[in-house]
Amino acid sequence: MALQLWETLKEAITAYTGLSPTTFFTVLALGLALYYAVSGLFGSSDRHSRARDYGEQTQPLPPPVQLGEVTEEELKLYDGTDPGKPLLMAIKGQIYDVSQSRMFYGPGGPYALFAGKDASRALAKMSFEEKDLTGDISGLGPFELDALQDWEYKFTSKYIKVGTIKKSSVQVEEGSSSAAQPALSTDNTQEKPSSE
Numbered sequence: 001m002a003l004q005l006w007e008t009l010k011e012a013i014t015a016y017t018g019l020s021p022t023t024f025f026t027v028l029a030l031g032l033a034l035y036y037a038v039s040g041l042f043g044s045s046d047r048h049s050r051a052r053d054y055g056e057q058t059q060p061l062p063p064p065v066q067l068g069e070v071t072e073e074e075l076k077l078y079d080g081t082d083p084g085k086p087l088l089m090a091i092k093g094q095i096y097d098v099s100q101s102r103m104f105y106g107p108g109g110p111y112a113l114f115a116g117k118d119a120s121r122a123l124a125k126m127s128f129e130e131k132d133l134t135g136d137i138s139g140l141g142p143f144e145l146d147a148l149q150d151w152e153y154k155f156t157s158k159y160i161k162v163g164t165i166k167k168s169s170v171q172v173e174e175g176s177s178s179a180a181q182p183a184l185s186t187d188n189t190q191e192k193p194s195s196e
């Protein structure tokens, strides 16, 4: 039965293509090999770039962890260089988990310079300058403040807020000379005695 089918197929190949079955299958195999070689070339690079674009998103991200108050120094640890840590960024002292946008803020990304920082000033001024990579928004004009507001809306709607930046060295009471070099101190864990 199968043999009969094979014979009919061979006859049909010769009749329709004018080629012997051996030649026909050789041509077919070469054609297929060429097709896979060419499409593999494009297909694999396509998959590769897609995987690169979406980075970690192929694996589900762990749920955002609430950090509470952290200092700017601590926030720097979340700039994406440690893949085990969430990727964080702050606007107006509010910290957001931007891990889902590692392609923007992760190492090598176009906005990696904002990661692990409060980038309010840079966003308000649409600036990538080092001096603007700060949460200090003093002296900004109304348009810049508007732009910053828009960024804040975008972040609150897109990302989860996971904490706030602890104001360091701000609670220096006037007349208090006990804290030496308060402006340089980033470690505020030791509270000054409040009653004295």
Ligand code: HEM
Pocket (backbone or CB within 6 Å): 098, 101, 104, 111, 122, 123, 125, 126, 127, 128, 158
């Ligand atoms: C030539 C100028 C620029 C172009 C063409 C551009 C283009 C883009 C594009 C296409 C996106 C992705 C938008 C999305 O998919 O949601 C994006 C995101 C972003 N851009 Fe730009 N951008 C430019 C300048 C800037 C500047 C000057 C800043 C701020 C200093 C900035 C900050 C951002 C941020 C923070 C995001 C990510 C927002 C998010 O997390 O969803 N961009 N930009």
